[in-house]
Amino acid sequence: MKQSRLPLVITLLLLAFFYLPILVLVITSFNASRFGTTWEGWSLHWYRRLLQEREILHALSNSLIIAVSATIVSVILGTTAAFALHRYKTRLQRFHYALIYTPLVVPEILMGISLLLFFVAIGMELGLFTIFLAHVTFCISYVAMVVLGRLQDFDFTIVEAAQDLGAGWWASTWRVLLPLLAPGILAGGLLAFTLSIDDFVITFFVAGPGSTTLPIRIYSMIKHGSPPLINALSTLLLLITFMVVWASQHLTRESS
Amino acid sequence: MNKSASMQIPLSKGGRQPWLPGGCPFIEKTRQIGTETTPSPPSTGESDAFSSAVVSLKRSWGILIKSLSVLQILIALLACQHNKPVLHIYTWADYIKPELTHRFEADHQCWVIIDTFDSNEAMYAKIKAGASGYDLVTPSSYMAKIMYDQGLIQLLDHSLLSNLRHIDPDYLKIAIDPEMRYSVPYMLTNTGLAYLRSKVPDFEPSWRMFDRKDLKGRITMLNDMRETIGAALKSLGYSLNTINDSELEAARDVVIRWKRNLAKFESEQYKTGLASREFLLVHGYSGDILQVQRENSDIQFDVPVEGTSIACDDFVVAKNSKEVTLAHQFINFMQEPEVAAENTNFVAYLCPNKTSYPKISEKIRQNPGVFLRPEIRAKSEVIQDLGANNVKYTRIWDQIKAAN
Numbered sequence: 001m002k003q004s005r006l007p008l009v010i011t012l013l014l015l016a017f018f019y020l021p022i023l024v025l026v027i028t029s030f031n032a033s034r035f036g037t038t039w040e041g042w043s044l045h046w047y048r049r050l051l052q053e054r055e056i057l058h059a060l061s062n063s064l065i066i067a068v069s070a071t072i073v074s075v076i077l078g079t080t081a082a083f084a085l086h087r088y089k090t091r092l093q094r095f096h097y098a099l100i101y102t103p104l105v106v107p108e109i110l111m112g113i114s115l116l117l118f119f120v121a122i123g124m125e126l127g128l129f130t131i132f133l134a135h136v137t138f139c140i141s142y143v144a145m146v147v148l149g150r151l152q153d154f155d156f157t158i159v160e161a162a163q164d165l166g167a168g169w170w171a172s173t174w175r176v177l178l179p180l181l182a183p184g185i186l187a188g189g190l191l192a193f194t195l196s197i198d199d200f201v202i203t204f205f206v207a208g209p210g211s212t213t214l215p216i217r218i219y220s221m222i223k224h225g226s227p228p229l230i231n232a233l234s235t236l237l238l239l240i241t242f243m244v245v246w247a248s249q250h251l252t253r254e255s256s
Numbered sequence: 257m258n259k260s261a262s263m264q265i266p267l268s269k270g271g272r273q274p275w276l277p278g279g280c281p282f283i284e285k286t287r288q289i290g291t292e293t294t295p296s297p298p299s300t301g302e303s304d305a306f307s308s309a310v311v312s313l314k315r316s317w318g319i320l321i322k323s324l325s326v327l328q329i330l331i332a333l334l335a336c337q338h339n340k341p342v343l344h345i346y347t348w349a350d351y352i353k354p355e356l357t358h359r360f361e362a363d364h365q366c367w368v369i370i371d372t373f374d375s376n377e378a379m380y381a382k383i384k385a386g387a388s389g390y391d392l393v394t395p396s397s398y399m400a401k402i403m404y405d406q407g408l409i410q411l412l413d414h415s416l417l418s419n420l421r422h423i424d425p426d427y428l429k430i431a432i433d434p435e436m437r438y439s440v441p442y443m444l445t446n447t448g449l450a451y452l453r454s455k456v457p458d459f460e461p462s463w464r465m466f467d468r469k470d471l472k473g474r475i476t477m478l479n480d481m482r483e484t485i486g487a488a489l490k491s492l493g494y495s496l497n498t499i500n501d502s503e504l505e506a507a508r509d510v511v512i513r514w515k516r517n518l519a520k521f522e523s524e525q526y527k528t529g530l531a532s533r534e535f536l537l538v539h540g541y542s543g544d545i546l547q548v549q550r551e552n553s554d555i556q557f558d559v560p561v562e563g564t565s566i567a568c569d570d571f572v573v574a575k576n577s578k579e580v581t582l583a584h585q586f587i588n589f590m591q592e593p594e595v596a597a598e599n600t601n602f603v604a605y606l607c608p609n610k611t612s613y614p615k616i617s618e619k620i621r622q623n624p625g626v627f628l629r630p631e632i633r634a635k636s637e638v639i640q641d642l643g644a645n646n647v648k649y650t651r652i653w654d655q656i657k658a659a660n
Contacts, residue, residue, distance in 0.1 A: 054354070055370055113385065120386030127389075205382060209344035209389035212371045220349040220372035 022238065029231035046232040056233065059217040066128060066213065067197040070135035075189040077136070078143025079181070085144070086151040103141040111138065112205035119206060126208025134206045135196045142195060143188035150184030183251050190248035194241050342367045343582045346379065346390040348569070351443070352590075353602040360589050366582055383408055383574070391577040392586060397432045398641045400439040400570045409572040411438055416584035419591035419609075426630065427608040430638050431568065439570035440587050443605040446566045446628055446636065447483055448559040450530055450545040451537040461558040463491035465537060466514040474536040476529065477514065479521035481653035482639050483565060484511060487539065490562045496637050499645040508652045512659045530555060542625035546604045549625075557625040563635030566628070568608070600626070 032043035050056060085097055103111065115134050119126060158180070162172040178185075200215040207216060214237070221230050345352070349372045357368045371390070373379040376399040383390070384406065395403060403409045414420060420436060427441060428434045451459055456471065466475060466487075477484050486496030488507035498504065515521075519535060529535040531548050545557045571587045573580060589595060596607040597615035606626050613621070620626050628636065642649070 055372075113381075116382070116385050116387065120388075125389065126387055204378065205385070205387075207371070208387065209346070209371055210342075210369045217349065217372060220374040 025231055026235050026238070029228065029235045031228060031231075046228040049229055050232050050236075053229070055212070056214075056217060056229075059212050059214045062128060062131075062211055063197050063214040066131050066135055067193050070132050070139055070196045071189050071193045073132075074136045074139035074143050074192050075185060078140045078188060078192075079147050079185050081140060082144040082147035082151055085148055086154075100141050100144050103138040104145070108199075108201040112202040115202065116205040126206060126211070128208075128211045130206045130208065131203055131211060131213065134202050135199065138199075138202070139192035139196055142191050143185070146188035146191060147181060147184045150181055154180065186251050187248045190244050190251075194244050197240070198237065340366045341579055341582055342369055343392065343579050343586055344390045345370045345392045345394075345586070346373060346574075347392075347394040348372060348374075351394065351569075351603060353599050356590070356595055356599060359595075360586060363589070364582065364585060366579075368586070388574070388576045389578075390574050391579045391583040393572050393574055394442055394569045395572060397439070397441075397568045397570055397638060400572050401432050401641065403572065404433075404438045408575055409438055410575050410577070410580070412436065412440065412573065412587075413580075413584055416581065417588050417591070419588050419593075422591055422593055422596070422609045422611040424608040424610040424613075426610075426633060427566075427568075430566065430636070432638060432640060433570070439572045440591065441568050441608045442571050442590070443569045443603065444566055444608050444628075445542050445568075445605050446559060446564050446625075447478065447487075447539065447541055448545070448557055448564055448625065449537060450540050450548075450555055450557045452530065452533060452554050453556045454554050455533070455536045459556070459558070461560050463487050463560045463562055465560075466517060466539075468537075469517070471536050472517050473519050474534075475518050475538070476520055476522040476526045476535050477511075477518055477539040478526075478541075479523040481649050484521065484539070485649060485652060485656075486565050486637075486639065487560075488514070490560065490564065490635075493562065496565055497640045497642065499642060499648060501648070504648055504652050508655055511656050515656065515659065543605055546623070546625050557623070559624050559628060559632050559636075561632060561635075563632060563637070565639050566633070566636045568638065 029046060030042050030044070032040040032045060081096070081100055085093055085100065112134075115130075115137070116126075119130050124130060159172050159176055162176045167175065198215055200219060203213050204216055204219075207213065214233070218230055218233060343366055345368060347370060352370070357370070360366075361368055373382075376396050379393065379395060380399055380403065383393070383403070393403075393409070400409070414436075417436075417440065420440065423436070423441060427444065428436070431441060433439045449461065449463075449465060451465075453459075459465070465471075466477065468475075477487070482496070485504070485507050488510040489496045489498060489503065491510060492503070492506055494500075494503045494507070522529070522538075526535060526538040526540055527544050527548050530538050530540075530545075531552050542557065545555065549555050549557065571590070573583045573587075577583055590599065590607070591609055593609060593611040593615060596609035596612035600607045600612065601617050601620055604620065604626055606628070613627075616627070624632075
């Protein structure tokens, strides 16, 4: 019996639905015209303009500093949190779980404004550091969830075996536990990185003078700036994001 | 905050670095981190496994920190601020010609850092919640008034603003803050009519164009109650800030009549709709139309003779600004006639600086989207916040939306 073509058609339509707009964006970023409405030939003009924009480059460097540092810190904290959640099943840990889970479901705008009010209340100067703290706050949850997922089918007898063979706490953690968890930790870290680099709502509220990040800059350019510059910038961001996602998938696949 | 390094990560505090003339605290600190954490050779430990774990941890940590500090040094080279004062401007994107800020930086031995917002409301929410550190902000006039009423901005020191004498007195007559007590007008925009020259024969610059039956279904008006009801009020010869009920009802009937002729009320997509020839006549903002005009020379813009609405973005100085004098100097600099003209040419909005008008390029001067003719300007108004009376407009607008 011949197999139905329907699933294939649906899949293709769905893929087109998801990726066609992005493709259009990428193509228009090479458009010489100022607007997407008319095609005036291929050009790298907007990419060249992008490199000359001091403020955009500054925003990009801000975004990268925050994304890298927030990822590192949230990976460390998130992993330890996941470990604690998995290892100890006390009432305190149930509370801890709720605490870790909350940032995933709290609306971003609420988190942004409450963090802003908090920073202002304790008199902390708004800037890269406050953005970093805010990003760590929500990134921890994502990292913890991913690592927790990996811990759930982790065989702890391996660690016990290592201890039987004379490995101390440090050695068993460093040589056995962490290497086995590494794909999960890395996937969580990459997820945190992508979330951090394109967060707008929370960042907008906790950003201070001189700490405009790329998404904030893009957003304000939509209203008042040159649209094709945004297309070029988005294409570059997309490239970074896709690379990170690809890497994270690659790593998780290797592990299984 | 340490004035000398405002683009910094909060690590940057420290003294001079002999090899750097200006002393860039940023680079110094990052270097310290780099050297401090270089892994030291392992000491003879008690437990082999333990110390090797510590060493490898230290090593990877060291690599991490090193790569971070390399990043920081790169940023520092980009952003190193030396010890100059820093002026923080919070404004719309691409709203000040970059060469002009560079010139100001050189003249006043300072740094100008520009942060951007995308709507008055978002900026207000942030400043109102207590975000500090911004010196100069450019809200629209109505928002400047709200911020002043709430004590978020300060009164200006006119002794530092000698160039205020250049400000167009005709504009100040209709401004919300005519004495410039807390705000200095920066850029004017207005609404008007844009159309395709080849498709709309015998165009006349009047709000009556919305009654033209031959354009039925190819016209849009702004989806903004104050702008659209305002256009109807203007077409009837009333003030667009009226709170007189019978005038408002007359305007409602006009808009309902127009509505039957419209494709839709639209505030964003009318630009692309016009460029792609889907719409032939649109009610729109001058800045938007100017952008599409650069693409499609068939698009024309004109302002109805009955008058229109004018909006203005103002310079205001934040209440808790740390560089009050520098902020005033920047305002004064931007109002130097040559600078104002250069900026108008670049941004394509009009800086209401009367002395600068003759210096503006001919192309911009001939464009009614930027340069409103004096007789039309005399009939135009700034949309004001009507407080409790806003309800009247909301009610009329609901009736218009419900009508068919």
